[in-house]
Amino acid sequence: MARFLLRRLLNYAVLVALATTLGYFLAGTTLHPRSNYEGRNPPLSAASINRQLDDLNLNDHTPIAKRFGRWLGGVVHGDFGKTVTGDSVTAEMGRRIGVSLRLLVIGSFLGGLLGVGVGVLGAVRQYHFSDHASAVLSFVILSTPVFLVAVLLKLAALNLNQLTGVQLLDYTGEYTPGLSGGGAHLVLDRVRHLILPTLSIVLGQIAFYSRYQRNAMLDVLGSDFLRTAQAKGLRRNHALIKHGLRTALIPMATFFAYNFGLLVTGATFTEKIFGWHGMGEWFVDSVTTNDVNAVVTVTLFVAVLVLIAGMLSDLAYAALDPRVRIR
Amino acid sequence: MAIPTDPILFDLDEAAALESAEAAGLSRGRLVLRRFLRRRLSVAGLAVLVFLFVLAFLGPYLSKWDYRSHDFNAFLEPPSWSHWFGTSQIGEDVYAQTLRGLQKSLIIGLLAALFSTGLAAVVGASAGYYGGWVERVLMWVVDLLLVLPGFLILAILSPTFRGRTWLLFVILLAGFSWMITARVVRGLSISLREREFVQAARFMGVPSWQIILRHLLPNMSSLLIIDATINVGGAILAETGLSYFGFGVQPPDVSLGTLIADGTRSALTFPWLFLFAGGLLITAVLAVSVVGDGLRDAFDPNAASPRGRL
Numbered sequence: 001m002a003r004f005l006l007r008r009l010l011n012y013a014v015l016v017a018l019a020t021t022l023g024y025f026l027a028g029t030t031l032h033p034r035s036n037y038e039g040r041n042p043p044l045s046a047a048s049i050n051r052q053l054d055d056l057n058l059n060d061h062t063p064i065a066k067r068f069g070r071w072l073g074g075v076v077h078g079d080f081g082k083t084v085t086g087d088s089v090t091a092e093m094g095r096r097i098g099v100s101l102r103l104l105v106i107g108s109f110l111g112g113l114l115g116v117g118v119g120v121l122g123a124v125r126q127y128h129f130s131d132h133a134s135a136v137l138s139f140v141i142l143s144t145p146v147f148l149v150a151v152l153l154k155l156a157a158l159n160l161n162q163l164t165g166v167q168l169l170d171y172t173g174e175y176t177p178g179l180s181g182g183g184a185h186l187v188l189d190r191v192r193h194l195i196l197p198t199l200s201i202v203l204g205q206i207a208f209y210s211r212y213q214r215n216a217m218l219d220v221l222g223s224d225f226l227r228t229a230q231a232k233g234l235r236r237n238h239a240l241i242k243h244g245l246r247t248a249l250i251p252m253a254t255f256f257a258y259n260f261g262l263l264v265t266g267a268t269f270t271e272k273i274f275g276w277h278g279m280g281e282w283f284v285d286s287v288t289t290n291d292v293n294a295v296v297t298v299t300l301f302v303a304v305l306v307l308i309a310g311m312l313s314d315l316a317y318a319a320l321d322p323r324v325r326i327r
Numbered sequence: 328m329a330i331p332t333d334p335i336l337f338d339l340d341e342a343a344a345l346e347s348a349e350a351a352g353l354s355r356g357r358l359v360l361r362r363f364l365r366r367r368l369s370v371a372g373l374a375v376l377v378f379l380f381v382l383a384f385l386g387p388y389l390s391k392w393d394y395r396s397h398d399f400n401a402f403l404e405p406p407s408w409s410h411w412f413g414t415s416q417i418g419e420d421v422y423a424q425t426l427r428g429l430q431k432s433l434i435i436g437l438l439a440a441l442f443s444t445g446l447a448a449v450v451g452a453s454a455g456y457y458g459g460w461v462e463r464v465l466m467w468v469v470d471l472l473l474v475l476p477g478f479l480i481l482a483i484l485s486p487t488f489r490g491r492t493w494l495l496f497v498i499l500l501a502g503f504s505w506m507i508t509a510r511v512v513r514g515l516s517i518s519l520r521e522r523e524f525v526q527a528a529r530f531m532g533v534p535s536w537q538i539i540l541r542h543l544l545p546n547m548s549s550l551l552i553i554d555a556t557i558n559v560g561g562a563i564l565a566e567t568g569l570s571y572f573g574f575g576v577q578p579p580d581v582s583l584g585t586l587i588a589d590g591t592r593s594a595l596t597f598p599w600l601f602l603f604a605g606g607l608l609i610t611a612v613l614a615v616s617v618v619g620d621g622l623r624d625a626f627d628p629n630a631a632s633p634r635g636r637l
Binding site: 030307 | 471474475478480482560564567568571572587588591601605608609613616617
């Protein structure tokens, strides 16, 4: 078991290293930091542009392999280079990483939990009204891009706020700047800002997992071992959870790994639309400002997240399916 | 018609259904068509999809406004008789723009889905058929691309297709969305490889690429058709998402994504700027996924779709 996980970890680590290299070479050749300096008034001399670009390790006259080597040398020591404005990428990442992780961890946890719950309910109460309703809803949600969900949520919140006359839900930023008051007040403020962005990614997650979970659960419901469990005297709910759900969860572990990349992409839209200064927002802004080092750092961050999701899904698989542990 | 070798069609019920259908003088295609037509929701989805295509390509001729023209007498006006969907900040007709965007999004989605399924078929079948180091290298590429969300790579690559034809965008879009299908195709190819008719072809000296194209791929056509259909929805979502950030379709051209991006800046006060584009986007993707679901059921009534039936 430990060897199996170790081998997976090694495999993932190589993939992350390769993915980051690929990301650097792509970003280094397609983005043009030089254009940030051209066309300025008064115009800068070529020598001065080169000096500034050299300082940031962004000079496209230096061979890309050399630039990559220099960046990699820094990364080994925990230094991810400089942004186009000359700030430290590492420091900026430190500020942003928590914002993104809060959204992603709560989103994947809540989404997975609720999605599985809705899916199981749908399977157990197959063809009831609730099953049909959740099917229609999840098909509609799965057909709606995250950015549209986010904007519609904003619209709904605005109407709700107008209707009640109180600012119930907030939809810009992750907290109100310059807010004074006690600790509880600040926490409440953060929660109010958290609700809509979280909802915008959790809805899609619930829709995704509930469809797959419902199907997996239906496959299990008619199985012999469930009937045996009930025949030996287990109550139906007990048998369903202990024997049914456990088996039906196994395929979900695999979907979790596949789905995580989608979740990260979705969170990018959420951050951008709700004005959260997280990694996703940084990525989009960095591509537009030709900020190679920042772009690659976010790429590395995402690859590591996908790696962790993959490892978690392997672990869950092993915990749920004894056959994996024996191998 | 030969013995059904489609691995998706492999269970006995389906073989029996096919036999009785053949006895009644129906080909496999007719049987599938009949089953599809029996599902009212999927037929409705197909009708909606056809309507959207007609609307996107003929609709612009109904209005006197062009998507590039400006009406300097109407800025930010709500929907009216002269501007059916209202006008934008600079007097563009939202109806003309929305239809142009719908056109672009539908075409891009359709082409990207075709390319991506084609690529997945070729890569997956080669990996499964050749085995050995070919398989290892190809599957490794698949794993590598799965670690990096395609969205990130496409965003990084976006400067390369700025100012070039949108076809390049389509190809890149397809280039980063074929991986999961390729895995499925590989699995099927591995089992097909051992079948008698493939072995026979091989021993008769048919070259490998011909075996892949003539014997392997046609025998998973149902999977590929379903996959291509479902991919249309995914490709439309990916395109609009990238365009939303300005990484996809470039101005002066428009897509549903760029329209929604422009509209959402003032969504709270001038909802008509994005509501029509948003509504059409959801309708299109929903219709595609309902059609894909119906196709899956028609090709293989006994298999449950991974997403479940609606």
